[in-house]
Amino acid sequence: MSLKIRLARGGSKKRPVYRVVVADARSPRDGRFIEKIGTYNPLLSVESGQRFVVDLEKAAEWVKKGAQPTDRVARYLAQQGVGTWTNSNNPQKGEPGQKAKERAAERLQKEEDAKAAAAEAAAAPAEEVATEEAASE
Incomplete structure (x- = not known):
């Protein structure tokens, strides 16, 4: 059984409070846990001793x-x-x-086709004007 030390969310809407818990990795985020070992309140200032x-x-x-702690x-x-703690590096994360x-x-491809069509359209009237001038002479 793999264990995680992670945050379990509590609190009301837009007012989160987290418990730091030890849980089985397969259990849901806010579900069953083995032991509560602390709290985390992100609404408090960084300098506050009660934040974590x-x-x-x-x-x-x-x-x-x-037990493996999550990144946070x-x-x-x-x-x-x-x-x-080492900063995790996932260069593929931002890749589409x-x-x-x-x-x-x-x-x-559509932009290239549109540019090519515009270039053809611009070249075609110039040729028509030249042929019309030659025909009128």
């Missing part, structure tokens, strides 16, 4: 047992001296999906 409150001994104990929790635990790439290619 966690029992560091329990957190360190769960990490030793193999790992960041806050590292600030308080439990474990380390397959359908979006296909739509962009189609849009580019």
Whole structure:
């Protein structure tokens, strides 16, 4: 069973309050958990000591047992001296999906076709004027 140390959302609409919990990775975000080890209130200022409150001994104990903190929790635990946090790097995250790439290619093709048609239309009247002038002479 893989364990996660993660945030479980509580509070009302637009007023979030999170519990820092140890839970099975397969359980839902706000569902069943094994133990509550702290709280996180994002509405408080960054300088407030009550913004992220966690029992560091329990957190360190769960990490030793193999619980993996989520990125957000790992960041806050590292600030308080439990474990380390490294910025995750996913260069494919911002890359568009397959359908979006296909739509962009189609849009580019339509623009190229429109430019080619406009260039043909601009060249055709010039040829017609030249032929009309030659015919009138």
